[in-house]
Amino acid sequence: MFTDDTEAVLHSAAALVNTEPGASRSDEDELTSVEDVAAFFTGWAYSGDLLRTQEELDALRELRGELRAFFTESRDEIAEHVNRVLAESHAVPRLVRHDAYDWHVHAVPGDAPFAERIRVETAMALADLVRADETTRLKVCAADDCTAVLVDLSRNRSKRFCDVGNCGNRMNVTAYRARRANAAG
Numbered sequence: 001m002f003t004d005d006t007e008a009v010l011h012s013a014a015a016l017v018n019t020e021p022g023a024s025r026s027d028e029d030e031l032t033s034v035e036d037v038a039a040f041f042t043g044w045a046y047s048g049d050l051l052r053t054q055e056e057l058d059a060l061r062e063l064r065g066e067l068r069a070f071f072t073e074s075r076d077e078i079a080e081h082v083n084r085v086l087a088e089s090h091a092v093p094r095l096v097r098h099d100a101y102d103w104h105v106h107a108v109p110g111d112a113p114f115a116e117r118i119r120v121e122t123a124m125a126l127a128d129l130v131r132a133d134e135t136t137r138l139k140v141c142a143a144d145d146c147t148a149v150l151v152d153l154s155r156n157r158s159k160r161f162c163d164v165g166n167c168g169n170r171m172n173v174t175a176y177r178a179r180r181a182n183a184a185g
């Protein structure tokens with residue numbers, strides 16, 4: 001639907017947001033150490049610098065709130081938000097080819113702070129979504145006790161629950177129990 005790198009950027013942005021307490025698998029904050037940052041970096045095959053500093057960790061932790069906003073904003077709001085990010089970062093898109101990845105776009109150099117790279121990368125990916133009028137694919141999990149975000153790339157846009165907390169199954173069980181209780185009562 002979108003290019004591979006756009007989809008990967010969207011999924012990694014969602015994964016970063018989903019380290020927040022209330023959204024994560026453990027329900028705890030899962031981004032609390034430089035080791036957590038390193039695991040995220042490696043897990044999503046990022047390129048460029050990784051400093052393993054407290055400052056880098058703090059910047060990533062703070063970025064989660066801004067990235068979460070993208071999952072709740074309207075298409076017009078996202079467009080303005082993307083423009084703001086690109087202007088603030090003085091983004092200069094250029095084609096790069098590195099590691100196992102064929103030509104794709106980087107808009108900030110690999111020695112820019114990690115959080116800044118993620119912020120701009122996400123804005124660039126969202127520019128694709130805005131142009132294609134596909135921003136409604138960014139969602140917050142429909143389970144009432146879960147704040148995880150998701151990127152719904154299903155054909156009929158029917159995905160409502162995150163993959164983090166097995167929420168789809170959980171909600172089915174809850175609905176089933178409610179129906180049983182109703183029938184019994």
Ligand SMILES: [Zn+2]
Nearest residue numbers: 047101104106
């Ligand atoms: Zn790259």
Ligand SMILES: [Zn+2]
Nearest residue numbers: 141146162167
């Ligand atoms: Zn969920």
